[in-house]
Amino acid sequence: MICLGIETSCDETAAALVTGEGQVLGSVVASQIDLHEAFGGVVPEVAARRHLERLSPTVRRAIEEAGIGPEEIGLVAVTRGPGLAGALMVGLSFAKAYAFARGLPLVGVNHVVAHAYAAFLGAEVRYPELALVASGGHTVLLQLRGPQDALVLGRSRDDAAGEAFDKVARALGLGYPGGPLIEAIAREGDPLRCPLPVVRPIEGSLDFSFSGLKTAAQQRFLAGEGPADVAAAFQEAVLAQILSRTRVAIERLGARRLVFAGGVSANGFLRERLAQALAPLGVELVAPPMHFSTDNAAMIARLGLALYAAGERAPRELNAEPVIHPFKP
DSSP, X not given: OEEEEEEOSSSEEEXXXXXXXXXXXXXXXXXXXXXXXXXXXXXXXXXXXXXXXXHHHHHHHHHHXXXXXXXXXXXEEEEEESSOHHHHHHHHHHHHHXXXXXXXXXXXXXXXXXXHHGGGTTSOOOSSEEEEEEOSSOEEEEEEEETTEEEEEEEBSSSOHHHHHHHHHHHTTOOSSHHHHHHHHHTTOOGGGSOOOOOOOOTTOOOBOOHHHHHHHHHHHHTTOOHHHHHHHHHHHHHHHHHHHHHXXXXXXXXXXXXXXXXXXXXXXXXXXXXXXXXXXXXXXXXXXXXXXXXXXXXXXXXXXXXXXXXXOOOTTOOOOXXXXXXXX
16 A cells, blocks of 8 residues: 655645555655745745645655656545645645545545654554654644544643744744754853743643743843853753653653654754653653654655554545644544
């Protein structure tokens, strides 16, 4: 079985071909970063229009890269949400038309849960899995109990971690997207020169909160602290908050490995320091390859194949779900 995955939840137009064993045959991502950079963030209508222009050629390029014929595709998986409504509709409309025209089954996929499955491209899933998905739109701690069963343990109550990175980068005058820029300049800074507060959770809760941390970083910069020191302190505070929640989840569930996925997991500092902190606990950190940490369609196909094997089939009236609550796979 070869699955065509399609992803258009935000500002990346992506298509990929993945086998039932999780092998990526072809993966193409058409980025819109240059388009939205002038605005300092993603403009939903602009993103949707660009998806319309790029999706069909992106799918063709992915099939060519895979070196297969369209007739070898046996399944179509597409992001149904969460995400931007207009952007999602472009991908869904294309996927439904493609599947109907070729008589193929269709599976709708949760974008957030799919990020965790990017860690299982070419690797085995061992249920239950503890997963932390941190991106520009979501910061969610999940227990994956099966392809159709993702239990939310904690989530951000305000800004997502990636969103906070973008806003702090903008406040420091670094540009967009913020994650790579913060990581780069933080290497030159000293976090001890301007330590930032670590948000304590409500008792018994594993929820996150990054809005106050973002504001504190902005205030320290406006007070005269150097951008490199603020960036370094910000990363340390994000790491401390992530660790405080995941350690509790690990203890509660007796987990022996943590999946760290989403765009924020492409931050080498966070990935390395998180692995170092978990090692003494006997917990392995599992993360996708860097190029599959950000939005891509291989992760959509990977989860789509697992859902299909579990009996999932999407109806023809499948619609976009910009907000999915709770996080159904």
